[in-house]
Amino acid sequence: MANHKSAEKRIRQTKKRTERNRFYKTRIKNLTKAVKEAVEAGDQAAAALALKKCQ
Numbered sequence: 001m002a003n004h005k006s007a008e009k010r011i012r013q014t015k016k017r018t019e020r021n022r023f024y025k026t027r028i029k030n031l032t033k034a035v036k037e038a039v040e041a042g043d044q045a046a047a048a049l050a051l052k053k054c055q
Contacts, residue, residue, distance in 0.1 A: 028054075 002008045031054040038047035 002011055031050065035047060035050040035054050038050050
């Protein structure tokens with residue numbers, strides 16, 4: 001357990017950042033997956049739209 005006030009703050013900040021990073025990481029993975037699936041399916045319009053969302 002943290003003994004200093006700054007260490008306690010760091011723990012809170014790390015928790016928030018971890019949650020935020022996990023959210024964005026998952027979102028990016030899902031968007032990338034959608035692009036790959038559209039390309040593999042040969043659907044050019046869907047692939048272009050998915051790529052635009054991903055970027």
